Amino acid sequence: MSALTFQALRRLADGRFHSGEAMARELGRSRATLSEALKHAGDLGVELFSVPGRGYKLAEPIEFLDVASVSTMMGASASRVSLEIVDEVDSTSSRLLAMAASGAPAGTCLAAEWQSAGRGRRGRAWVGGLGGSLMFSLLWRFDRGVTHLAGLSLAVGLAVTRALRQCGVERAQVKWPNDVVVDFRKVGGILIETSGEMQGPSVAVVGVGLNYRLGDQLEKIDQPAVDVAGCASPVPSRNLVLARTLAELAGVLEAFEAGGFAPLRSEWRSLHAYEGRRVRVMPPNEAAYEADVVDVGEDGTLVVSAGGRSVRLSSAELAAIRPAGR
Known part of the structure; x- marks a missing residue:
């Protein structure tokens, strides 16, 4: 996807009509080049209207992620996470694994507005749309060895569930081993990739995908699914959901480093959708x-x-x- 496509969509994010001529001038491109770039909006799951005499308009506004906004909303926890937001990447986890191999520190986080090759458990493709999902990966380093990371996906699921509940998704629950659900329907998934020595140190790349506002795209998911917008009133901002999730993850990962899953087990059980079923x-x-x-x-x-x-x-x-x- 071209950078121009994302630049143009950011200008249209408010959901109002914008003159194609004015946009082209602001972006330093020709009208024809702009028109060609916006033809790819549909590939990103975005519905775009083009009306002669009025210009371009998105069917629905898009809230793009913003590093400064997320950091402010994280408060004191922001110091534990170094967040980078990109328009497009093949996979945030694949990119972060490469960064980890180059020595990136714990707390490095990569979020993307669009993933061209996002993946989930068992190699499933992640269904998403521009502005409709939250897709990010967080790098964390442990003194413990890989063999001591058992239960990490459950700990991460607990952190995500806490965050969603804080954002108004009151019925969010964990599902063993790495999903978050609302009324037994999936709202988020977790994919963790680890490497390192048996006795330590080790590194984990924690990939998280959340359905934020998918609308009809929910039907493309191969299991019952919901999104945050359908479960919370009022609907929280994407930036707030990301901020709360990262803050909870930082705290839970530090707790996991100190004591593993055991100290988190009781709370996890209390939030397990299938407990006793x-x-x-x-x-x-x-x-x-x-x-x-x-x-x-x-x-x-x-x-x-x-x-x-x-x-x-x-x-x-x-x-x-x-x-x-x-």
Whole structure:
């Protein structure tokens, strides 16, 4: 996507009509070049109107992310995160992994308005639209080794859920091992990639994707899904949601470094959508079966009861759970 496309869309972000001639002049481009750049708006999930005599107008306003606004909203926590916002990237996690290999410090965060190759668990593509999602990755370094990072995805899910509740998504809950849901419908997902020595140090790149205002695009997601705009009234700003999420993540990651998942386990259980419920477990390459969720271990494994026996599921097994009968 060209930089001009994003520059033009930023000028149209208020949802009002803007003269194409005036925009082209402000951007130092010809009318024809501007028109060509705006033809790609649809590729970003943006509906654009072009009306002769009035100019261009977005069907809905877009709130772009802003580093200064996010930092102000984070308050004291802003000192623990170094945020960069880009218009477009293939994948924030892929880019941050490369930055980690070059020595980027803990707290380095990359957010993107658009990802051309965003990915989720099991290699699924992330469904999003310009202004309709929050997509970012956060780098964190641990003195502990990779083997001590068990339960990290659960800790991150707890931080995201806390943040969403602060922003008015009152029914946000965690779903083992790495989703955030509202009424059993997905509102966000987490993908964590780790590297390092067995005994330490280690590094984690925490990728987070949140459905903010997706509208009809929710139907493209391969499971029941909702967005923040449909779950909170009034709808919080994208910048506020990002600020609260980063602040909670910084605090939770520091707590995890000190004590692992164990100190967070009780709160996580209280917010688990499937706690005490009968579910359908669908492990990869194995037959699905029904079980009752019993507990979550201090190592982040999910404990279920099936056929009179206790079974521990680890995120490494990529076991997915659904409410029984669905």
